[in-house]
Amino acid sequence: MSHKKQAYENLATSIIEKFNLRGIDGYYADSAEDALEMVQRFFPPGCSISWGGSETLNEIGLIDVLRDSDSDFVLYDRMAVPVEEREALYSKIVGCDYFLMSSNAITLDGQLINIDGMGNRIACLITGPKNVIIVAGMNKIVTNVEEGINRTHNFAAPPNTVRLGKDTPCADHGRCGNCLSEDCICCNTVITRKSRVPGRIKVILVGEELGF
Template sequence: MNPNKKWWIDINLETLKKNLELRNFECFIVDKKEDIVPLLEKIIEKGSVVSCGGSMTLFECGVIDFLRNGKFNFLDRYKEGLSGDELGEIYRKSFWADYYIMSSNAITLDGKLINIDGNGNRLAALMFGPKSVIVIVGINKLVLNEQEGINRVRNIASPMNAKRLSKNTPCTSSGKCHDCLSQDCICSHIVVTRRHPVKGRIKIIIVKEELGF
């Protein structure tokens, strides 16, 4: 990595870590995506009930394969052949999980999580339910402030996710948000998590690489 880019990342992540901790989040910083699974092995107790939110980041880091290795009771939303009712049951059971793993659409330098959801199950679990939540984010999700974070989610993350899910929305044609109310809209809920009342319940792993959308 270019030394000037490394300097910029390191100095901003140092600031971000302090701000996250002020908001009752626990923060871990790793150099590369290959560092994530070894860290999760230390955090997650074997035999725990584990679930996850929809996330390309988790696939890119090998987290889904790790959870399927038999050491955990994994509520696998990505299992082939699930019916709509079975997927809904997994969503509901996730609220009683020991660990819930997800990414965040954006994270502000002052320590806020910015997320937009279609169904809202991921954000509901982030706010309340599972005993512990682990949020994995790449350096590309770091933004300066709350407004920049919302703009990033609406005009970068959401159009790409809508395209990935083959949604019939204006953003899949133009590549930018139209603030639509279409039946396929995946932007039903906008949540800013500015702190958590339970210190350490939300653990944030920041990776010095670009991950996900």
């Protein structure tokens, strides 16, 4: 094991201890491949699954695996239905068994920082789905909430707006312009200090750099 990998594992262990104090279940996966396998072990036959937009989930291959699976999962895939049908589908997503996402940032003391445009992802994080599984690379770890918000605005949002084809200052200049544009993806900020339902939120920390 490399020195960097060992440091990642050591850090993850300490953060998982903080998660436990907050009613959040924490896990560590050494690699993206291990994380992919770990996530799938949570799903019982016949469960319903959905997810929020996430480069991390794409990078570990989870979305492709779910879409190609011959298992009897019920998938609520927003991208697989016409735009005019997505609002109706969302009413099913909020009641799904497992909602998958990443986190924009995670503090050393186990708080989750997430910033959204529409807010559908963070709404499901807060309430609705029976279980929320978060997959996050160790590059998402920050010292505190303020650093996490800064990371999201200046280092996660710019590539995300480029990916989504948004017309925002951060897409043009690569850094936050504190905009209020129609295409702004930083409209809603949620800090998760604690899970009121113990174990509902499960965080898999991955010993790699993943996502934005």
